[in-house]
Amino acid sequence: MTVADLFAILPQTLLEGLLLGFVYAMVALGYTMVYGVLGLINFAHSEVFMIGAVIGLEVFRFWGNPEAPVIANPFVLLLVALVFAALGSGLMAVLVERFAYRPLRKRGSKNILVPMITAIGVSFLLQDLTRIYAALRHNEFNMQYRTYDALNAVLELPLQTTLQIKGLIIILVSVLMLVALTYLVNRTKLGKAIRAVSQDMQTAALMGINPDTIISRTFLIGGSLGGVAGVLFGLLYTNVTPYSGVLPGLKAFTSAVLGGIGNIPGAMVGGLVLGQLETLSGTYLPFLTNGNFGTEYKDVFAFLTLVLLLLFRPQGLFGQNVSEKV
Amino acid sequence: MSALNRFALPLSIGLSALSALGVLLSLLGQPLLLGGGLNILLLLAVASVMALRLPTNWRSGLLAVLALALTVLLRVNTDDKIAFYLLLAVLIGCFLLPNLTQLVRVALGVAILFIAVPIAGLSNSFLFELGIQIGIFAALALGLNVVVGQAGLLDLGFAAFFAIGAYTWGIFGSPQAAQFIGGFPAQGLHGNYLFLFMALAIITAAITGVLIGLPALRLRGDYLAIVTLGLGEVVRVFANNLDKPLNITNGPQGITPVNRPDVNVLADFLKAIGAERIYGRPIDDAIAYSFFFYLLVLVVIGIVILVNIRLANSRFGRAWVAIREDEIAAKAMGIPLLPTKLLAFATGAAFSGIMGAVFAAKQTFVSPESFTLQASINILAFVILGGMGSIGGAVVGAAAVTVLNLGILKDFSDLLNTWRQTGVNILGYNMANLPPQLNPAKYERLVFGLILILMMIFRPEGLIPEQRHRTELQEARQEAQEGGGK
Numbered sequence: 061m062t063v064a065d066l067f068a069i070l071p072q073t074l075l076e077g078l079l080l081g082f083v084y085a086m087v088a089l090g091y092t093m094v095y096g097v098l099g100l101i102n103f104a105h106s107e108v109f110m111i112g113a114v115i116g117l118e119v120f121r122f123w124g125n126p127e128a129p130v131i132a133n134p135f136v137l138l139l140v141a142l143v144f145a146a147l148g149s150g151l152m153a154v155l156v157e158r159f160a161y162r163p164l165r166k167r168g169s170k171n172i173l174v175p176m177i178t179a180i181g182v183s184f185l186l187q188d189l190t191r192i193y194a195a196l197r198h199n200e201f202n203m204q205y206r207t208y209d210a211l212n213a214v215l216e217l218p219l220q221t222t223l224q225i226k227g228l229i230i231i232l233v234s235v236l237m238l239v240a241l242t243y244l245v246n247r248t249k250l251g252k253a254i255r256a257v258s259q260d261m262q263t264a265a266l267m268g269i270n271p272d273t274i275i276s277r278t279f280l281i282g283g284s285l286g287g288v289a290g291v292l293f294g295l296l297y298t299n300v301t302p303y304s305g306v307l308p309g310l311k312a313f314t315s316a317v318l319g320g321i322g323n324i325p326g327a328m329v330g331g332l333v334l335g336q337l338e339t340l341s342g343t344y345l346p347f348l349t350n351g352n353f354g355t356e357y358k359d360v361f362a363f364l365t366l367v368l369l370l371l372f373r374p375q376g377l378f379g380q381n382v383s384e385k386v
Numbered sequence: 387m388s389a390l391n392r393f394a395l396p397l398s399i400g401l402s403a404l405s406a407l408g409v410l411l412s413l414l415g416q417p418l419l420l421g422g423g424l425n426i427l428l429l430l431a432v433a434s435v436m437a438l439r440l441p442t443n444w445r446s447g448l449l450a451v452l453a454l455a456l457t458v459l460l461r462v463n464t465d466d467k468i469a470f471y472l473l474l475a476v477l478i479g480c481f482l483l484p485n486l487t488q489l490v491r492v493a494l495g496v497a498i499l500f501i502a503v504p505i506a507g508l509s510n511s512f513l514f515e516l517g518i519q520i521g522i523f524a525a526l527a528l529g530l531n532v533v534v535g536q537a538g539l540l541d542l543g544f545a546a547f548f549a550i551g552a553y554t555w556g557i558f559g560s561p562q563a564a565q566f567i568g569g570f571p572a573q574g575l576h577g578n579y580l581f582l583f584m585a586l587a588i589i590t591a592a593i594t595g596v597l598i599g600l601p602a603l604r605l606r607g608d609y610l611a612i613v614t615l616g617l618g619e620v621v622r623v624f625a626n627n628l629d630k631p632l633n634i635t636n637g638p639q640g641i642t643p644v645n646r647p648d649v650n651v652l653a654d655f656l657k658a659i660g661a662e663r664i665y666g667r668p669i670d671d672a673i674a675y676s677f678f679f680y681l682l683v684l685v686v687i688g689i690v691i692l693v694n695i696r697l698a699n700s701r702f703g704r705a706w707v708a709i710r711e712d713e714i715a716a717k718a719m720g721i722p723l724l725p726t727k728l729l730a731f732a733t734g735a736a737f738s739g740i741m742g743a744v745f746a747a748k749q750t751f752v753s754p755e756s757f758t759l760q761a762s763i764n765i766l767a768f769v770i771l772g773g774m775g776s777i778g779g780a781v782v783g784a785a786a787v788t789v790l791n792l793g794i795l796k797d798f799s800d801l802l803n804t805w806r807q808t809g810v811n812i813l814g815y816n817m818a819n820l821p822p823q824l825n826p827a828k829y830e831r832l833v834f835g836l837i838l839i840l841m842m843i844f845r846p847e848g849l850i851p852e853q854r855h856r857t858e859l860q861e862a863r864q865e866a867q868e869g870g871g872k
Contacts, residue, residue, distance in 0.1 A: 101608055163843050168862060172607070173540065174846045177770045180763055181838030188832030196821055310615070310759070317612050352631040360623050363616030367601055370613060374605055 066347060071219040073343045074336065079227050079296065081335020082234035085328045086289035087312035088319070089241060090153075090282030092327035095316070096258035097271075097278050098165075099172065103179040104156050106309020107186035108283045112149040112290025113300045114190060116141040120206045134208040138295070142233065145287035153283025154276055156182050162272070190302040205298040230292045237288060238328055241281070245324055254278055258322065311338070314366055320379025329377060337362050394438035401431035402448045402455075409455040413462055425468045428456065432472050436479045446490040449480055453498055460506035460513075461664070467793055470513055473502060474785065482778050482850060499684060507680065508664040514676040516792055518748060521683030522741050523784035525690050527768035528777065529737030534766065535775035535852070536698060537730035538710025539603070540611040543618015544765050547735035549625055549757035550594045551587035551742020553635060555580060556752035559645040565633040577645035577747070584686075584743045591739020592732040594621075599731035603724060606713075618762055626754040640753025644746050649674040652681075679748045686744060687781075690737050694777055697733060706730050710775075767838055773848025782849050790837075791830045799827035 087109050094102040119141040123130040131137045160182050164175050194201040211226040245251035256264040257274045265271050293308060294300050315334040319326025341361035346354045370376070405428045412424065435448045456473045460466060480486065480494040507514040530544045557563050559580060564570040575583075602613045629637030653674040656662070662669055697703050705726045708716040717723055746752045764787070772783025802820065809818035826833070841848070 095608075101611065160839055160843075164846075168865070171774075171846065173534070173770065173774065174842050177767065178839055178842040180767065181835040181842065184831040184835030185839065186835075188829045188835065192824070192829065192832070196824075306759070310619075314612065314616065317609065321608065354627070356627045357623060360620045363620055366616055367613050370605055370609055371601055374609060 066344065068220065069343065072221045073339050075217075075221050075223060075227075077336035077339035078332070079230050079335070080339060081332035082230060082238075083289050083293050083296070083308065083331075084312045084315045084335050085331025086234055086237060086285045086292075087308060088315040088327040088331045089238075089324065090286040091313050092316040092319070092321055092324060093254070093258075093278050093282045096322040096324075097254065097261070097275050098161070098175070100161070100175045100179065101313065102282075103176070103309075104160075104182040104186060105153070105282065105286055106305035106312075107183050107190070108149045108153045108156070108305075109286040109290045109293070109309060109312075110300070110302065110305030111152055111186065111190065112145040112287025113294040113304065114194075114203065114290075115145040115148040115287065116291030116294050117203055117205055117300055119144050124206055124208075126206075134210045138211070138229065138291075141291050142288050145291045146284040147287075149287025149290065150280045150284035152186075153279040153286070156186075157276060157279040162275075187302045187305075194302060201302050203300045205294050205300065207298060211295070226295050230296060233288065233292060237285060241285065242324070244281070250274075250277060311362070314362065317376055318366055318369060320376030323376070323378045326376060326378030333377075334362055337365055394434070395440055395444060398431070398434040398438055398440055398448055399444070401427065401434050402451050405431045406451055406455045409459045409462075413458055424459070425466070425472075428452070428459070428469065428472055432475055432479075436475070436483060442485045442487065445483065446486055446494070449476055449486075449490075449494060450497075452476055453494065453502055457502040457505055460502075461509055464506075464509040467797060470506060470516075471789060471793065473498065473506070474789065478782055478785065482782070504677065504680070505664060507676065508661055508673065509666075511673055511676045514680045516788065518676075518679050518683050519792060520785045520788045521680075521687045522745055522748075523765070523768060523788055524781045525683075525687055525741035526738045526765045527772065527780035527784040528687075528690050528694055529734040529741075530765050531734075531769050531772075531775065531777065531780040532694065532697070532706070532737070533730050533734040535769055535780070536703065536710065537706035537727060539727060539730060540607065540614070541731075541734070541762075542611050542615035542759070542766065543598070543621070543762055544614075544734070544738065545757040545759075545761035546598070546618040546621035547591045547594060548738040548742045548745070548761070549621055549754070550591045550735075551739030552746040552752045552756070553625065553641075553742075554587040554590045554739070555583040555743040556641045556644050556746040557634065558583065559747065560641050560643060562633075562636055562641045565636075574645055577647040580645075580647050580743065580747050584740050587739040587743035588736040589739075591735040591742065594739075595731040595733075595735030596728055599728045603727045603731065615759065615762070619759060622754050622757050622759075625757065635754075638754060640751055640755070641746075642751040644750045644752060646675060646747050646750060647678070649678045652678050679744070682744055683741075683748075686740055690740070691777060691781070693733075694737070698777065702726065702729055707775075764834075767834070771837070771841055771848060773851040775852035776848065776850050779848050779850040779852070786849070787834065790833065795830055795833060796827045799825050802826065 087105070090105045090108065091102060094100060094105065120137060123140065124134070124137045129137075131140060160178050161175055164178060191201050194203060211224070211229070213225045215223045215225065215228065217223055243251075245254060253264070253269045253274045254277070256267065256269055257271050257278075261271050264274075290305075293304075311334060312331065315330035316327045317330070318334060319328070319330025321327075338358050338361075342355045342358040345357055345361065373379075405424065408424045408427055431448075432452055435445060435452060440448070453473065453476050456469050456476065459469045460473065463469065477495065477498045480491055480498070503513065503517060507517065526544070526548055529547065530541065533539050533541045533544070558575050559577065560574040561572060563574055564572050598614065598617045602610055602617060605613055625635045626638050628635040629639075635641065649671070653669050653671075656665075656669050656674065656677065665673055705716065705721045708719065708721055709723065709726060713723065745756075768783040768787055769780055770783070771786065772781070773779030802824070805812070806818055806820055806822070809816055
């Protein structure tokens with residue numbers, strides 16, 4: 061392969077990285093918002109994301125059965141799936157907060173590991189509950205999304221790039237969600253309250269904000285975004301298992317750290333950067349190393365970049381450097 | 387309460403005597419009680435001796451009687467797992483119960499570990515398997531306990547060090563090394579080199595610990611967590627893909643067969659002491675290896691615990707605790723942060739590295755599958771369940787989860803299957819209609835997750851909390867009650 065060939069596939073690679081990046085960005089927002097208000101790595105978020113994908117899958121199965129479709133138009137069906145997944149995942153995130161994290165907060169333990177271990181426990185629990193559900197309902201835990209010609213149709217774009225309709229939808233939905241979230245956080249009263257709680261919970265409470273309500277809504281928003289991302293992810297890769305949230309969740313969390321954890325624009329940029337890093341290294345590593353180190357090392361590349369970045373900017377790309385007072 | 391105290395001693399003595407009698411009768415082939423009844427009696431006896439307030443001498447004596455009774459019972463009923471779990475409980479109790487003399491602890495512990503368990507294990511080698519598994523996980527938990535529990539550094543990629551240890555022996559103790567080193571013996575090094583490589587695994591794992599620690603330990607808290615997680619994944623990805631350009635790890639297929647040391651001496655010894663009568667047939671390789679690895683794991687875990695206790699009470703141990711409690715204050719007191727943290731990382735890595743080598747030989751197979759993020763998180767859960775920073779806690783946490791996963795959940799699955807086949811009615815529900823997908827042994831994560839959540843809500847300090855940590859939690863609770871908390 062010549063250098064010219066390498067450049068020829070660059071636009072397509074960047075486009076694919078963009079798709080992945082948007083999915084990561086939406087999941088990363090869930091991590092970063094919860095971290096902002098609670099200082100907690102919410103490991104269960106990857107399962108909230110996975111549950112969104114499963115809900116979307118079930119919507120497609122129930123109402124999109126090709127023999128007797130309740131909703132014949134795949135675009136409408138997708139919209140319904142997105143709405144249901146957003147509601148379901150949002151609700152799930154709120155429930156997790158209510159029953160697993162709130163009791164810990166009320167007790168006022170200072171150990172940061174306690175909520176994190178709880179999050180891990182919730183994550184295990186949700187994985188296996190989904191697995192039981194999948195086993196009972198589908199008799200196996202490997203679930204496939206229905207495919208539709210209308211969604212898989214290929215668009216020819218300039219610079220020899222192609223994009224499936226569903227890819228276009230992923231970009232549109234993500235941009236819409238990210239803009240909506242930015243508006244919500246920066247321009248509405250709820251957004252102001254979220255920012256206040258994440259800056260200083262006690263002072264926010266003194267200003268008449270009920271931190272519990274705000275935390276609950278933060279989980280709702282983050283969970284909904286995760287659910288939407290789950291459906292888009294399922295659409296993109298068509299295969300969903302109870303464990304398929306783990307790896308994207310890990311990547312999304314890495315994106316959040318990359319952008320500076322707790323920082324909302326940072327999570328978006330972090331997700332996009334990680335998406336690009338992953339697809340670029342996946343495409344170019346085999347060529348650059350003569351096939352000795354192939355696509356398998358793309359995760360290594362992503363993580364090593366994170367380590368390097370954190371060495372020079374320990375607060376991430378956009379995080380503020382908080383000096384510790386004694 | 388005082389009434390309970392007055393009756394505590396007679397009650398415990400009575401229960402213990404009754405169960406001893408029951409065991410004796412079943413030994414004579416005259417079962418006084420059905421198997422289940424005797425088990426319940428023994429359970430009550432063990433619980434009463436461990437939980438009630440008894441004089442030191444009586445408790446030591448009753449523990450010894452119960453240990454003996456359980457051993458005999460295990461010899462008679464080889465499949466009695468409940469008796470084995472109870473024996474395990476007695477063992478843990480004799481190390482952790484407060485008012486026992488040092489002599490009793492050591493004597494009872496040695497008797498159970500080196501006499502009772504082998505007798506039971508020779509009758510039913512699953513018990514050796516369980517013991518080995520507990521020992522391996524306990525070493526990992528102890529290693530991570532140094533890092534997270536004692537030094538307060540959150541490491542989410544700990545399985546990497548275990549992997550390094552396992553591959554250190556796995557590569558050279560198998561045909562694998564000949565793949566990329568010209569002139570290396572085709573079958574790999576002889577199994578007896580394992581002992582040398584256990585020492586080498588300590589070194590390679592400790593070096594990896596320092597290499598991972600050098601960049602990671604400049605970060606704090608959650609950033610440290612994500613970076614260790616990332617680097618742990620990096621180690622796994624390398625193990626998974628280093629089958630080209632040079633075939634070092636054989637990729638996802640893993641390395642097999644890994645050589646094991648000779649056990650002729652041990653087999654001869656077993657024959658000499660007449661173990662064949664217990665085993666019921668001539669001593670073969672399978673049982674000799676089970677016994678060998680049981681002993682090896684026991685010795686290694688003993689060394690690890692000894693080193694851990696000595697370190698925890700040394701200058702370094704105190705420096706770790708100081709860093710955990712307040713890094714800035716520790717620095718102000720002149721503790722060199724990075725070297726001290728690196729030492730914690732290297733120590734923890736060494737503990738799991740040595741067990742990694744043993745693990746490779748025991749399984750005769752090494753593959754990247756064993757060292758996933760899931761494994762790292764499991765190890766962390768052992769530490770948290772047992773009680774962060776407490777040495778006994780790490781061992782108990784590992785033992786509890788292993789017994790649950792390998793023993794209790796499987797037994798429960800079997801029970802459900804029996805019910806399904808016989809079609810028992812439970813609460814008006816015919817068990818024959820239970821979907822076959824509901825197999826508890828497959829859903830260990832569900833149970834594990836539930837336990838983690840409930841533990842964190844009701845007992846966040848762990849099963850056996852570290853003394854220092856316990857006081858802190860009490861203070862925090864008091865503060866919260868006085869309305870000083872958030």
